[in-house]
Amino acid sequence: MPMIKNILFFFFLVTVFVSVCAQSDAKDYIIGGNQLYAQKDYAKAELQYKQALSKDANSIKANYNLGNSLYHQKKYDESRAHYYKIIKNIKSSKADKHKAFHNIGKTYLDENEPEKAVQNLKEALRFNPYDEQTRYNYALARKMLEEQKKQDQNKDQQKDQNKGDKNQENPESGDKNESEQEKNKGNQQNQGQGGNEEGEGNQPKDQQITKGSDGKGQDSRNAMNKEYQEGVLRALEQQEQETLKKIISQKAKKVRTNTEKDW
Numbered sequence: 001m002p003m004i005k006n007i008l009f010f011f012f013l014v015t016v017f018v019s020v021c022a023q024s025d026a027k028d029y030i031i032g033g034n035q036l037y038a039q040k041d042y043a044k045a046e047l048q049y050k051q052a053l054s055k056d057a058n059s060i061k062a063n064y065n066l067g068n069s070l071y072h073q074k075k076y077d078e079s080r081a082h083y084y085k086i087i088k089n090i091k092s093s094k095a096d097k098h099k100a101f102h103n104i105g106k107t108y109l110d111e112n113e114p115e116k117a118v119q120n121l122k123e124a125l126r127f128n129p130y131d132e133q134t135r136y137n138y139a140l141a142r143k144m145l146e147e148q149k150k151q152d153q154n155k156d157q158q159k160d161q162n163k164g165d166k167n168q169e170n171p172e173s174g175d176k177n178e179s180e181q182e183k184n185k186g187n188q189q190n191q192g193q194g195g196n197e198e199g200e201g202n203q204p205k206d207q208q209i210t211k212g213s214d215g216k217g218q219d220s221r222n223a224m225n226k227e228y229q230e231g232v233l234r235a236l237e238q239q240e241q242e243t244l245k246k247i248i249s250q251k252a253k254k255v256r257t258n259t260e261k262d263w
Helices: 002-038 042-055 060-072 076-088 094-110 114-127 132-166 178-191 220-255
Strands: none
Touching (some): 002 042, 094 114, 094 132
């Protein structure tokens, strides 16, 4: 019996020793990765952090720094995968989870997906509501989301308007009561030709009643001018939205936080 206890104790010591050695090896790879990261050699730093994870798959530092290295290489899906590992790790602190959610939100901002950015940055604020960089990015993401929704609404309205323009009534099929039709017939017979009264009688085939009129045709030139003016106004509105978007984008590039490691 004492011999069995000694054997079990020996295996326990071996397990602890192997675990300590693995963590020590992982730490060495992390240090090497940090040096390459500081030199902005993100591809080589990525390899070092992956080596660290091969020794210690649950390393919070290795996952976080690897996520940052992948982020700088614009490998956003891969970087998010490692940030999520930190969030799911039971050993992660609130500060760890805050930084992970913050960086996930940042990747979505860079991919111009403000809705997902808002969701993750909101989660980051749950763990640290006082972080100024997170609060700024959260406000920026909400602003981008509002602008995106406005643009979608404008596109839908434009589609509806274009559809309505195609379905405009033709003057020849406009509402006319029987007395007006009889009057037209009499005028056409007396005068020998139609089209003397605006909106009545024979009209040019390309003339259309603009939506919302009182049933009387308008000169084709006036109708075309009105459509041209509406087109110019829509173009100006679109240009204004694009300008606002550029301003927000330029400001974001200057002020947004970088996903630098702080280990």
